[in-house]
Amino acid sequence: MLFSERMLPHLPAMAHLAARLAPARHRDDIVQEALSRAWRKRHQFDPERGSLRTWLLAVTADQARKATRRRELPIRIAAPPVDSPIEDRLDLEAALGKLPPRQRLAVDCFYFVGLSVAETAAVMRCAEGTVKSSLSDARTRLRELLEGHQ
Amino acid sequence: MTRDRREIDIEALLEEAGARWRSLQPAAPEPTWHEETSHGLAYLAAGGVAAAAVLVAIAAVGLLSMRPIEMGQETAVPGGQASPSPEDQMSSWVVREGDTVVASGQVFLRPDGEEPVLCRLGPVLLISNFTPQCPRVQVALSGLDLTTLPGWKQFGDTGVWLSSDVRVTGTWRAGKLEVSDVVSSPAPPYFPDPGVVPCPAPDTGWPGNGDIDAAEAATERLDAEIAAHPELYSGMWWAWIGTARSGPRAVVVGTTGDVAAVRSKLEEIYPFDLCVVEARFSRSELDAAAEQISGLNASWQVRVDQPYEKVLVQLVLVDEEAAKLLEPYREKVELDPLVTRAD
Numbered sequence: 001m002l003f004s005e006r007m008l009p010h011l012p013a014m015a016h017l018a019a020r021l022a023p024a025r026h027r028d029d030i031v032q033e034a035l036s037r038a039w040r041k042r043h044q045f046d047p048e049r050g051s052l053r054t055w056l057l058a059v060t061a062d063q064a065r066k067a068t069r070r071r072e073l074p075i076r077i078a079a080p081p082v083d084s085p086i087e088d089r090l091d092l093e094a095a096l097g098k099l100p101p102r103q104r105l106a107v108d109c110f111y112f113v114g115l116s117v118a119e120t121a122a123v124m125r126c127a128e129g130t131v132k133s134s135l136s137d138a139r140t141r142l143r144e145l146l147e148g149h150q
Numbered sequence: 151m152t153r154d155r156r157e158i159d160i161e162a163l164l165e166e167a168g169a170r171w172r173s174l175q176p177a178a179p180e181p182t183w184h185e186e187t188s189h190g191l192a193y194l195a196a197g198g199v200a201a202a203a204v205l206v207a208i209a210a211v212g213l214l215s216m217r218p219i220e221m222g223q224e225t226a227v228p229g230g231q232a233s234p235s236p237e238d239q240m241s242s243w244v245v246r247e248g249d250t251v252v253a254s255g256q257v258f259l260r261p262d263g264e265e266p267v268l269c270r271l272g273p274v275l276l277i278s279n280f281t282p283q284c285p286r287v288q289v290a291l292s293g294l295d296l297t298t299l300p301g302w303k304q305f306g307d308t309g310v311w312l313s314s315d316v317r318v319t320g321t322w323r324a325g326k327l328e329v330s331d332v333v334s335s336p337a338p339p340y341f342p343d344p345g346v347v348p349c350p351a352p353d354t355g356w357p358g359n360g361d362i363d364a365a366e367a368a369t370e371r372l373d374a375e376i377a378a379h380p381e382l383y384s385g386m387w388w389a390w391i392g393t394a395r396s397g398p399r400a401v402v403v404g405t406t407g408d409v410a411a412v413r414s415k416l417e418e419i420y421p422f423d424l425c426v427v428e429a430r431f432s433r434s435e436l437d438a439a440a441e442q443i444s445g446l447n448a449s450w451q452v453r454v455d456q457p458y459e460k461v462l463v464q465l466v467l468v469d470e471e472a473a474k475l476l477e478p479y480r481e482k483v484e485l486d487p488l489v490t491r492a493d
Contacts, residue, residue, distance in 0.1 A: 020171075044369070112167070
């Protein structure tokens with residue numbers, strides 16, 4: 001299968017990641033840049049070092065970071081789900097916003113984008129164990145924050 | 151294992167919030183692949199709004215020209231003869247009226263029902279309603295029974311009909327290929343293997359490619375250096391260090407300068423697996439030739455790509471006129487005609 005074709009199944013995950021790490025209005029630009037970059041750098045993809053999906057997600061995360069830096073935008077806080085109780089939305093959103101950046105990134109990737117631990121590790125450029133500990137720390141911190149609001 | 155009640159609540163809350171968030175996300179954008187540049191694939195957003203973008207056949211907009219040339223690869227020769235020398239290559243390609251010819255690609259029938267053509271459509275991505283088009287290097291076919299074509303089917307609901315990859319044999323007559331035989335014929339890989347790195351291992355062994363961040367940063371610096379000095383370099387590409395196709399790769403750089411001196415300079419920029427080879431022509435020379443050749447005939451597709459040894463000219467076929475036009479460039483040209491003599 002051609003490289004360009006192989007990238008296509010991963011578009012939804014790339015789009016989710018871009019939307020989670022940068023303002024939604026830049027999502028498509030980020031995905032486009034990530035695809036273009038991945039194609040140009042396709043010779044650097046080494047299947048022995050990880051799956052294509054993981055590599056594409058890492059490229060997408062890089063593009064999201066660059067886009068965020070370039071546009072001097074803060075990392076976006078997820079829009080509250082529209083069909084959840086307003087109190088829950090506000091509490092969770094506020095609590096997520098108070099997480100340290102790495103914990104927030106782990107939560108965004110794992111829970112919101114739906115990545116695996118290994119994929120989250122690729123995006124965060126760290127070991128899987130670090131992701132697990134970040135998620136654990138994030139859950140602990142969120143529990144503290146949310147309980148503090150109750 | 152008993153889990154902490156409060157942690158279960160937090161995890162469930164996050165999972166629910168995440169699932170809800172994903173369900174609210176709009177569909178992923180569909181990419182639009184477009185004409186390649188010297189650096190590879192350019193990605194176009196329709197006015198910056200990918201929602202308006204459509205997924206297209208890469209080759210439909212001329213991306214056949216992305217197909218790289220293998221290191222040391224000779225262009226196929228009509229009738230499977232031995233590769234001709236540059237001096238006689240041109241004449242060996244010339245197709246004349248009544249010649250028995252062959253061509254490989256996909257048969258393509260437009261919605262308007264005009265006569266079918268054969269072209270190298272390349273990777274068509276069958277997930278959109280985009281209407282594909284053949285690249286301009288295409289040949290009209292006559293005497294073809296479409297119903298017997300391998301893989302003959304409509305492309306989505308576009309009205310375009312396509313065959314699978316076939317090899318067509320027939321007679322060249324009045325600017326068309328009169329078909330006498332059609333057989334299935336797998337297309338060559340769109341991205342051919344780059345081959346084995348054309349350098350011996352350093353005395354101290356290959357240094358490796360470091361971590362991905364360092365390698366990527368160094369690659370960008372190397373890319374910039376080469377782009378800044380087209381009179382000194384022919385280009386850069388990747389090649390396998392060993393025969394395994396899943397092992398390490400090295401960057402190969404072609405230069406018209408002193409190889410040892412260039413290597414020393416580039417090793418400071420790119421302290422990883424690097425191979426510097428002598429190039430016959432610089433990128434400036436190849437680009438200049440490519441520009442001139444492009445101006446000779448608007449139907450040709452001309453590009454310079456790895457291993458940056460020659461200018462690749464893709465054309466329907468080499469007739470007397472094309473051979474005459476290309477003769478002054480024969481040392482710099484690699485021909486890739488769609489139609490070649492079968493004998």
